[in-house]
Amino acid sequence: MIEIKGVQPTVREMRPLTRGWGGLHWWACLPILAPFLGLWSLALFAVADPRATSALGTIAAAIVILTSVVWIVTRWLHARLTVRAARSAPGGGMLSDWVLDEQGVEFRTGVSSARVSWAGIKAVREERDRFLFLLSPASNPVLPKRLLTEAQLAAIRQLVENVTASGHLGPGVD
Known part of the structure; x- marks a missing residue:
């Protein structure tokens, strides 16, 4: 059993997920x-048109820069507004406590708790600064690595490897 207390991801750690649910992110x-x-496209057509004036080219460049x-x-x-x-x-605003074991993951705060078995988790993605637990396209709990000791990091990696190898991780396993 791996226990992590006081979990509260930062704005950076809560950034949108871009991989894990296929093309859904791009369609969204x-x-x-x-x-x-x-x-x-309009700006590129304006620049590519041989009849375009230099003023039109400047306007097109401004459109591209401003939209960017x-x-x-x-x-x-x-x-920032989403996190706020x-x-x-x-x-x-409450800190949460996490418990990871062979049965699944448990999340607890002062007002709620939830337990998800490994069968309910599509995958666990490890990124540079966080672990993502893919429950559904709208729910991907974030466990920041900055809160973990080296021993906990190794234990989580081993646990995820074990549940993946045993086939206990949910049906969409990569």
Whole structure:
């Protein structure tokens, strides 16, 4: 059994997941990216048109630069607002305690607890600064590595390897 107390991911650790659920991430981004792609296409056509004036080329370049800046700023703002909203929920600002064992993962706060068996977890992804537990496309609990000792890191890796090899990890195992 591996116990980790006081888990609360940072904004950076809560960044969106880009791998693990196939193309779903990109399809979910399409409504946000479509207007930018449209503006970029318009700008590229304006620049590529041999009849375009230099002013039109400047306007097209400005469109590309401004849409890029808007996209970067809104991604940054969205991440911060999402974390702030989550922390304003009754249990959102509370630290959680995690327990990982051969049966699954348990999450506890002062107001709630949940236990998920390994069969309910599609995969566990290890990234540079976090472990992601893929429960559903809308729920991927984050365990920051900064909270783990070297012994805990090794134990989690071994546990995930064991449940993967034994076939206990959920049906979508990669």
